[in-house]
Amino acid sequence: MSDSASTVLSERGFRDALGFFATGVAIITAQVGDEKLGATVSSFNSVSLNPPLVLFSLTRTSFGIDKWKAASAFAISILDEEQISISNRFARAGGNKWSGLDVRHAGNGAPLPPGAIVHFEGRPYAVYDGGDHEIFVCEVTGYHIHHLKRQPLVFYSGKYRHLDRHDADQGPPLDNSWLHGW
Numbered sequence: 670m671s672d673s674a675s676t677v678l679s680e681r682g683f684r685d686a687l688g689f690f691a692t693g694v695a696i697i698t699a700q701v702g703d704e705k706l707g708a709t710v711s712s713f714n715s716v717s718l719n720p721p722l723v724l725f726s727l728t729r730t731s732f733g734i735d736k737w738k739a740a741s742a743f744a745i746s747i748l749d750e751e752q753i754s755i756s757n758r759f760a761r762a763g764g765n766k767w768s769g770l771d772v773r774h775a776g777n778g779a780p781l782p783p784g785a786i787v788h789f790e791g792r793p794y795a796v797y798d799g800g801d802h803e804i805f806v807c808e809v810t811g812y813h814i815h816h817l818k819r820q821p822l823v824f825y826s827g828k829y830r831h832l833d834r835h836d837a838d839q840g841p842p843l844d845n846s847w848l849h850g851w
């Protein structure tokens with residue numbers, strides 16, 4: 670395929686094309702009754718500063734999808750580059766993702782995986798139809814930065830990556846007419 674080729678939409682090709690968008694890796698967690706829920710996602714994103722909103726999307730075939738929809742508190746933990754095994758653990762379908770872990774809890778009661786760079790905690794704000802996924806929008810009520818100096822785990826083109834340049838490159842222009850507050 671040439672650099673500029675476009676193609677008809679096949680599921681595999683679409684997925685591969687989306688993979689060019691590099692993301693971080695997050696673990697979303699919730700406690701519903703006695704059960705701790707957790708899943709690895711790359712679909713975490715910021716939405717709104719005021720009110721403070723973030724989102725993630727979860728496949729409808731997730732074992733716990735109904736429980737996720739019933740959760741009253743969420744936590745979202747952003748993984749660092751040393752946490753590939755935690756990412757894989759929470760990407761395994763079903764099973765006990767929490768066994769053997771030293772589990773702490775966020776202020777809102779949601780369980781936390783060990784060692785994240787930062788966690789956000791919040792409550793459900795809206796759930797939207799996202800085709801074969803459900804889009805969860807979460808109102809953030811707090812966050813905690815645990816490890817300011819650590820580098821994030823990156824997910825790109827179906828593989829885990831590490832940032833190989835730790836110095837900041839050029840940023841966007843500091844002009845509100847461009848950035849809408851960012």
Ligand SMILES: Cc1cc2nc3c(=O)[nH]c(=O)nc-3n(C[C@H](O)[C@H](O)[C@H](O)COP(=O)(O)O)c2cc1C
Pocket residue numbers: 694707708709710711712713726727728730731732733756757759760761762763764802824
């Ligand atoms: C790097 C990475 C990113 C993922 N991102 C998502 C995502 O955004 N949404 C999703 O539904 N599943 C995503 N998954 C797959 C889920 O983690 C996995 O299907 C889920 O944890 C399965 O468990 P469950 O069915 O028991 O909930 C991702 C997996 C990996 C390894």
